[in-house]
Amino acid sequence: MDSSDLQGRLVRVPAGQASPLHRTPADTIFVALAGEVEFTVGEDRALLKPFDLMQIPGDAPRSYFNFGLTDAIFFAVQARPPQGQPYEVIYRQDELEAGWTAPDDLDVTHLKWEDYRRxxxxxxxxxxxxxxxxxxxxxxxxxxxxxxxxxxxxxxxxxxxxxxxxxxxxxxxxxxxxxxxxxxxxxxxxxxxxxxxxxxxxxxxxxxxxxxxxxxxxxxxxxxxxxxxxxxxxxxxxxxxxxxxx
Structure with missing residues (x-):
């Protein structure tokens, strides 16, 4: 998905599958659509269920895992990079690679449907x-x-x-x-x-x-x-x- 200011994509995570630790340069907002997927950001974990919303600041290391028995789907959107620059996802190459510690003042927002629906x-x-x-x-x-x-x-x-x-x-x-x-x-x-x-x-x-x-x-x-x-x-x-x- 591309607009003049934003870009996004639907992500499908099969049951039992995960992503390695990674980060993106821009803030990302996630919208959970189906299934359940657990995000790990620094020392914090958040289980996203359908209609949950989450915001993760740019450059914050994150990973996710589908512990459920069915596929999970979410929509991820962020600001478009400056003209001519590609959308970039940076993955940690190995567990000893430096620079993958989350800052202490990391501000992650998780709005749960079971709460905000009221x-x-x-x-x-x-x-x-x-x-x-x-x-x-x-x-x-x-x-x-x-x-x-x-x-x-x-x-x-x-x-x-x-x-x-x-x-x-x-x-x-x-x-x-x-x-x-x-x-x-x-x-x-x-x-x-x-x-x-x-x-x-x-x-x-x-x-x-x-x-x-x-x-x-x-x-x-x-x-x-x-x-x-x-x-x-x-x-x-x-x-x-x-x-x-x-």
Whole structure:
């Protein structure tokens, strides 16, 4: 996955398999999608289960192991390196190699779904109007990016709104349709979608609640989200209409 500011990939870890100790130069945010995988960062261990979020600072040595009986899948995203520089993962060559000790002030964030699912907040354009109910959970932040999980009840939607830059969606649960530039994009579990800056709307077209992870690069200046009425009621492909006064 590549956007103007971020890059990411889906990682599949077969049952009983592991990664060697490694690091990357940029902060990384992980989204657990299926199975269970245990990360070791310095002296700390964190077991990631589906919908868990974790942030590991750049250059922090880490490894992971799938102790489960089924394959584990997670999404890893980080800021793009400067133009012309490759994405780099550095692996420890042997156990005696120096320079692989984690700093004492290492700041790792682990948000567990079983905990943060109770911290839902309903906010945004028309969020208290039936048809537009949706909730957001606490942000997970790194130096140059931030993201959060969004829950959209069955039959509910988000009105057209602007975004400050590219936004990346990762489908977690249910069936979401995303509308942008007169196109329809289906977002289901394990799907990854990158949208350019203009604006978008979305709707839960499934029979159960939809859940997705949204992440974008931090802006150096605060950005204001502007919401718009639909150009044609009941036809999201018609695009946005007049700006709402919220």
């Amino acid at each position: 911290q839902i907040i309903y906010r945004g354009g028309l969020v208290h109007q039936f048809g537009s109910h949706r909730g957001v959970f606490p942000h997970i932040q790194a130096t140059s990016m931030k993201g959060h999980v969004v829950r959209v009840p069955g039959g509910q939607s988000s009105p057209w709104h602007t975004v400050g830059g590219d936004v990346t969606f990762v489908g977690l649960h249910g069936e979401i349709e995303v509308y942008a530039d007169k196109e329809v994009y289906s977002l289901g579990p394990l799907d990854v979608l990158v949208l350019p800056p203009p604006m978008y709307a979305l709707q839960n077209v499934g029979l159960s609640d939809g859940l997705y992870f949204s992440i974008n690069a931090k802006s150096p200046t605060p950005t204001k989200i502007e919401y718009f009425e639909p150009a044609v009621l009941g036809d999201p492909l018609a695009g946005p209409g007049a700006s709402m006064s919220l």
